[in-house]
Amino acid sequence: MTLLDRILGPRVSREEMQEHAGRYRLPTALFGGSALLLVLSIFLPYWVLTLKAPQFPDGLTIQAFVNRLEGDVVELEGLNHYVGLGSFDDGAVFERSIAIGAIIVLAGLLAAALLFHSRWVVLFTMPAILFPVGFVADLQWWLWRYGHNLDSSAPFAKAVGEFTPPIFGPAEIAQFDTLALPGPGFLLALLAAVMTGVGLWFHRKAYKPLVDELAGAE
Amino acid sequence: MPRRSAWRVGRSKLILGVGVVIAVMALIAAACSGDDGGGESSALGGSAADIAQARGLTEADISAALKTYVPSGQQDEYLIFSSGGHAGQVFVIGVPSMRLLKTIGVFTPEPWQGWGYGDQDTMEILEQGRVDGNDVLWADTHHPALSETDGDYDGEFVFINDKANARVAVIDLRDFETKQILKNPIAINDHGGTFVTPNTEWVIEGGQYATPNGWEYAPISEYESEYKGMVTFWKFDRSAGRIDADSSFAMELPPYWQDLCDAGKLVSEGWVFCNSFNTELATGSGDVGSGGEAFEAGASARDNDYMHVINLDKAVGVAASKGVDINGMTVIPLQASIDEGLLYFVPEPKSPHGVDITPGGEYMVISGKLDPHVTVYSFDKIQDAIAAQNWQPDQYGVPVLDFDSVLEAQVELGLGPLHTQFDGDGYAYTSLFLNSSVARWSLGPPYGDEWKLEGEIPVHYNIGHLVAAEGDTVDPDGRYLVALNKWSIDRFFPPGPLLPQNFQLIDITEAPEAAPDTAGMQLLYDMPIGVGEPHYAQMIKADKVLDHVWEVYPEIGWDPSTMSVDPNAPMAGNERVVRNGDTVEIWMTLVRSHYTPDRIEVKAGDRVIWHLTNIDTSKDATHGFSVPGYNINVSLEPGETATVEFDATMDGVFPFYCSEFCSALHLEMAGYFLVAPE
Numbered sequence: 065m066t067l068l069d070r071i072l073g074p075r076v077s078r079e080e081m082q083e084h085a086g087r088y089r090l091p092t093a094l095f096g097g098s099a100l101l102l103v104l105s106i107f108l109p110y111w112v113l114t115l116k117a118p119q120f121p122d123g124l125t126i127q128a129f130v131n132r133l134e135g136d137v138v139e140l141e142g143l144n145h146y147v148g149l150g151s152f153d154d155g156a157v158f159e160r161s162i163a164i165g166a167i168i169v170l171a172g173l174l175a176a177a178l179l180f181h182s183r184w185v186v187l188f189t190m191p192a193i194l195f196p197v198g199f200v201a202d203l204q205w206w207l208w209r210y211g212h213n214l215d216s217s218a219p220f221a222k223a224v225g226e227f228t229p230p231i232f233g234p235a236e237i238a239q240f241d242t243l244a245l246p247g248p249g250f251l252l253a254l255l256a257a258v259m260t261g262v263g264l265w266f267h268r269k270a271y272k273p274l275v276d277e278l279a280g281a282e
Numbered sequence: 283m284p285r286r287s288a289w290r291v292g293r294s295k296l297i298l299g300v301g302v303v304i305a306v307m308a309l310i311a312a313a314c315s316g317d318d319g320g321g322e323s324s325a326l327g328g329s330a331a332d333i334a335q336a337r338g339l340t341e342a343d344i345s346a347a348l349k350t351y352v353p354s355g356q357q358d359e360y361l362i363f364s365s366g367g368h369a370g371q372v373f374v375i376g377v378p379s380m381r382l383l384k385t386i387g388v389f390t391p392e393p394w395q396g397w398g399y400g401d402q403d404t405m406e407i408l409e410q411g412r413v414d415g416n417d418v419l420w421a422d423t424h425h426p427a428l429s430e431t432d433g434d435y436d437g438e439f440v441f442i443n444d445k446a447n448a449r450v451a452v453i454d455l456r457d458f459e460t461k462q463i464l465k466n467p468i469a470i471n472d473h474g475g476t477f478v479t480p481n482t483e484w485v486i487e488g489g490q491y492a493t494p495n496g497w498e499y500a501p502i503s504e505y506e507s508e509y510k511g512m513v514t515f516w517k518f519d520r521s522a523g524r525i526d527a528d529s530s531f532a533m534e535l536p537p538y539w540q541d542l543c544d545a546g547k548l549v550s551e552g553w554v555f556c557n558s559f560n561t562e563l564a565t566g567s568g569d570v571g572s573g574g575e576a577f578e579a580g581a582s583a584r585d586n587d588y589m590h591v592i593n594l595d596k597a598v599g600v601a602a603s604k605g606v607d608i609n610g611m612t613v614i615p616l617q618a619s620i621d622e623g624l625l626y627f628v629p630e631p632k633s634p635h636g637v638d639i640t641p642g643g644e645y646m647v648i649s650g651k652l653d654p655h656v657t658v659y660s661f662d663k664i665q666d667a668i669a670a671q672n673w674q675p676d677q678y679g680v681p682v683l684d685f686d687s688v689l690e691a692q693v694e695l696g697l698g699p700l701h702t703q704f705d706g707d708g709y710a711y712t713s714l715f716l717n718s719s720v721a722r723w724s725l726g727p728p729y730g731d732e733w734k735l736e737g738e739i740p741v742h743y744n745i746g747h748l749v750a751a752e753g754d755t756v757d758p759d760g761r762y763l764v765a766l767n768k769w770s771i772d773r774f775f776p777p778g779p780l781l782p783q784n785f786q787l788i789d790i791t792e793a794p795e796a797a798p799d800t801a802g803m804q805l806l807y808d809m810p811i812g813v814g815e816p817h818y819a820q821m822i823k824a825d826k827v828l829d830h831v832w833e834v835y836p837e838i839g840w841d842p843s844t845m846s847v848d849p850n851a852p853m854a855g856n857e858r859v860v861r862n863g864d865t866v867e868i869w870m871t872l873v874r875s876h877y878t879p880d881r882i883e884v885k886a887g888d889r890v891i892w893h894l895t896n897i898d899t900s901k902d903a904t905h906g907f908s909v910p911g912y913n914i915n916v917s918l919e920p921g922e923t924a925t926v927e928f929d930a931t932m933d934g935v936f937p938f939y940c941s942e943f944c945s946a947l948h949l950e951m952a953g954y955f956l957v958a959p960e
Contacts (some may be wrong), residue, residue: 120900139900142874146947219947 073181074274087270092178094263098192098256099171105256106130106167108249111203113229115140115240127247128203130163147238148218149210156206170195174260181271185264192260196253204231346806349789352379360751360762361824363426363440367783367814370421372442372453377751377762377821380787380809388451388460389421389444393915395459396906400914400926403843411449411463413470414497422446425476425542425818429520433480433547433643433756437826439523441476441485448472450487450516454523456832457919459842462524467609468532469512470497474543474556478518480756484594485516485525486545488556492537496609505565511535513543513556514611515594523845531601531612533619536678537563538588539581542636542701545594547756548643550661552595555646557634561587561676581633582652588627588682589637589648591664597624620679626668627682631657636701636747640710640725641756645690649699649712656699656712656723658733660690691733695721700746701818703753705760705790711753713745713765714738720748720765722794722801736794737801741765741786742773742808747818750790759823763788763803766816774810782810833901835921842922851923852895854878865889866930872896872905872918874945877938880953886933886960895923898944906941909955915941933959 076088109127116123124136133152141152170192177188211227224238235242246254334344352358358376361383366373370390374383389411391398398408398419411418421444429439440453448466453459466472466487474488492509494500500508517529535558543556564580567573575583597614600622605612619625631650638647646659667673667688673681698716705711708729712721719738726733747766751759770784787809792802835842839851852869857878860867866884870877872894884890896905896918907916907924911932916924940951 142898142900219950 071182071184072179073184073271074278075181076274080274084270087266091263091267091270094259094266095174095177095189098260098263099174101252101256101259102167102171102174102192102195105249105252106164108252109134109247110199110250110253111231111244112247113242113244115237115242117239117241129249130167131160145215146218146220147224148215148221150213150215155210156202159202167195181267182275183268185267189260189264193257193264196250196257199250199253200231204228207231342804346789346804349804350378350380350787350807352376352381358824360759360821361827362749362764362785362819362821363428364766364785364811364816364819365423365426365442367811367816368420368422369814370419370423370444371814372423372426372440373811373813373816373819374458375785375809375819376824377764378787378806380785380807384458385813386453386458386460388423388442388453389449389463390419394917396915396917396924397460399916400909400912400928401916401924402927403841403924407460407463407843411444411447411451411465413447413465418447418449420446421449423814423817424473426820427476427478427485428820428822429482429518430478430480430755431482433551435752435755435820435822435826436482437822437828437830438520439482439518440820441478443472443475443487445471445473445490448487448489450476450485450525452518452523452525454845455827456830456845457835457842458831461843461845464516464525464527466514466532467611468495468510468613469493469514472514474513474540477542477544479545479554479594480547480551482518482520484545485518486543486554487514487516488540488543489513489535490539490541492539492560495534495613502565505537506563509537511537511540511558512613513540513554513590513592515554515597527610531597531605531614532608533592533597533614533624534616535590535625536561536616536676536680540590541634543590544637544639544646544754546643546661547639547641550639550643550646552593553661554590554592554594555637555639556590556592557587557630557637557648558590559587559633585632586629586685587632587634587650588676588680589630589634589646589659591626591628591668591683593624596622600624616678616680620681623668625680626664626673627676627680628659628664628688629682629685631655638702638704638754640729641704641706641758642728643756644728645725647702647710647712649695649702651698651700651715654697654699655692655694656702656710657689658691658693658726659688663688663690691726693723693733693735695723695735696738701748703748703750703763704758705750705753706758707760707793709736709760709790711748711750711763711790713748715744715746718743718745718767720745720763720788720803722790722803737798737803739788739800739803739805741767741788741805742769742784743771744768749819749821751821752823753821761789761791762821763790764819764821766819768815770808770810773808777812782812783815785809785811785816834899834903835919838897838899838921839895839923840921841924848923850893852893854897865891867891867893869893870895872907872940872951873898874903874905875940875947875951877907877940877951877953881956882953883956883958884930885958886930888930888957890926890928890930892926893923894918894926896920903944904942905944905951907938908941909938910936912936917942930957933957 111128113126114123127134173188177185207229214221360377362375364373371388372386387395387397397404423442424445427441428435442451448469448471450464452462454461470493471490472487473490477486489512492511494508495510512532514532516525519526538558539560540556540558546553560581562583567576604618630648631653633652634648634650648657667683672684676682696714696717698714700713700715702710702712708725719740721738722736724730724734745765745767750763751761765786767784770781787807789804794802796802837847839847841848852871858869866888898920904919936955938955
């Protein structure tokens with residue numbers, strides 16, 4: 065038994081597959097589905113910020129996709145300069161530049177995970193599980209940075225003062241009531257992470273007996 | 283003035299209050315049916331009843347207030363586009379609230395919109411209205427015409443004429459700005475405009491006081507031969523949003539004084555109707571003491587004047603083949619119109635005003651101010667009379683159709699009938715100048731059974747035109763009517779001897795039986811107009827305009843004069859100042875709350891070309907640009923670009939600033955224009 069065989073884990077015999085098809089297809093379906101959800105999430109906003117103020121009766125909305133911002137970006141940039149908030153262009157430049165590639169890699173790892181019937185599968189699935197956590201942590205870091213690096217020469221910098229916009233939930237900044245919510249893209253990524261975790265459990269349930277059997281046979 | 287201040291109750295509170303009163307009254311009426319409702323103020327409860335009682339409001343007042351009150355945040359159902367009279371502009375008014383929404387700068391400079399105060403595009407449009415090279419910066423705007431599709435308002439454009447100088451303007455309702463002014467090259471004054479054909483192919487401008495063609499000189503003794511009447515058909519290019527002067531033409535008419543016109547529609551589409559007065563060819567009383575007749579007597583001596591019946595469809599071809607060039611305008615000579623069968627006359631009661639076409643296009647309704655009737659002509663009968671050549675020539679050889687053969691009906695309404703509009707229920711409404719009232723009358727078949735007067739409602743005072751909701755289209759809405767009263771006498775506080783005009787809103791939804799005293803009509807509201815004397819107005823469902831209107835320009839760097847992005851517009855990041863010899867060219871952006879750049883230094887005598895773009899894109903984030911001493915004020919609406927050009931003739935330090943309150947740091951939105959002495 066080569067090292068590669070050990071890492072890839074046992075193959076399922078034709079008879080076993082015919083007898084317990086569901087047992088082996090379930091983790092495959094969960095990993096594959098997660099990969100699809102992740103790719104789909106690229107096209108949907110991850111984070112949605114709405115701002116309301118008396119002179120904006122329809123509110124302002126910013127939709128953060130993994131690689132760009134949409135919505136009332138120009139208007140909000142215009143308002144940000146009063147408070148001294150940095151330009152959106154300068155935020156998370158690295159993250160935005162690699163985001164789409166990184167998500168495709170995550171999905172590719174999940175697809176690759178289908179080949180592994182051993183505990184090594186964890187290596188290929190864990191990034192997808194950790195991705196939403198990483199996204200939230202990174203967003204929080206940037207929000208903190210924005211709120212704590214105000215341009216002191218801005219007209220309202222002192223009046224507003226340093227602050228950290230909440231990553232999710234309501235807040236008040238000057239005359240604005242803001243509400244930050246996870247977007248559908250983030251929810252898909254979260255669902256993918258959960259599905260991948262559940263898939264791991266079924267993966268272990270399906271393949272561990274085979275691995276043990278193989279080890280016993282040696 | 284303690285008594286007066288006690289009356290000062292907020293209007294919104296009052297109307298909310300009276301709303302409660304009405305509701306409670308309805309409850310009481312329901313509770314004691316059979317009883318007449320009592321109306322004990324103690325039973326009405328609350329402050330609403332107290333307010334109504336304290337202000338002495340009648341039940342009719344309360345219902346009028348409830349019908350016109352539009353709560354904050356809600357919008358009016360209809361818009362009126364009204365001529366601005368001497369203001370030379372167009373007013374936009376909401377109905378039923380009668381709130382003024384905007385005064386659109388047209389022929390006259392208008393500072394708030396930066397109309398004619400340095401913005402080159404606006405200066406050039408105003409220059410299009412020059413007469414023989416001379417600025418004419420006032421106008422007597424008379425008759426606005428909304429663009430139509432299939433005979434119904436489409437909410438895309440408004441046209442307006444200037445009676446005093448025979449000019450026509452085009453306003454685009456995407457941004458409510460004037461795009462074009464045309465000076466009529468053959469006439470010095472007009473009246474019968476603007477009216478549009480059912481698909482706005484043509485904008486009609488009829489003449490008024492006859493003059494020699496092209497405002498040349500001819501002695502008054504040659505009035506009969508050298509003075510001319512006219513009607514001009516301006517070709518409208520809808521896709522360009524402009525009138526195409528080169529494809530337009532005019533018809534020479536006898537020197538009768540043409541008055542109002544209207545385009546036929548549906549069955550009468552392709553024909554145009556104008557009326558006239560002074561078919562007597564009166565030329566005034568002449569020198570003092572000569573014993574001649576004044577115009578008012580001379581021009582109304584005969585019992586009849588002539589309705590002009592014009593075959594526009596046919597005239598288009600004749601203009602191409604037989605038109606002659608006068609001052610650059612193609613004009614069909616009178617003899618050609620007679621020979622080709624383009625022009626017929628129909629006797630009409632003397633000194634008429636409106637010629638108004640019924641919604642289906644079957645009838646032409648004419649009011650002779652000095653005859654108590656409206657006279658209704660049948661289009662079919664006119665066609666029959668033309669086919670049968672049932673006519674006599676007038677003094678110029680124009681066929682005059684036999685009156686009796688084309689008459690459909692005459693309805694006696696009252697004194698001084700002027701102008702008629704229609705609703706969707708078979709009623710017509712005619713202003714009665716001398717009676718100071720609006721008459722409501724029923725149309726005969728196919729609208730109703732009988733041509734008959736239903737009754738009238740007094741208005742205050744001396745009504746000219748009237749306007750009903752979409753009341754001159756193929757599909758009138760009814761609902762509201764506004765009386766455009768010339769005098770207000772005692773209706774408002776007298777602000778000196780020059781009194782405002784009075785727009786009176788009237789509810790015409792009820793049938794005549796609902797209120798026999800006023801034929802079902804109810805007076806709702808008086809709106810003073812203290813800016814000029816409007817003549818005609820049109821009322822359109824607001825939704826139709828809302829479908830087209832922009833709240834911000836579609837892209838940053840938008841040039842309203844071309845309705846496209848100006849490739850030379852300053853944009854964020856490419857602001858700069860370039861000196862080229864004695865010319866200093868500036869590309870400046872405006873955004874809340876700064877100019878970039880905000881300091882400009884030139885030398886006295888330099889030519890300054892100053893490009894500006896408002897790069898804000900929020901609704902209502904308009905910036906101004908004003909330079910003291912140089913008569914410059916520009917309004918830059920979100921996304922708009924404009925250019926100002928001037929010679930820096932005065933040296934000194936000129937703080938320029940944003941003249942439109944834009945933000946919390948609006949006062950700080952300023953800069954210095956420094957002109958160093960030579």
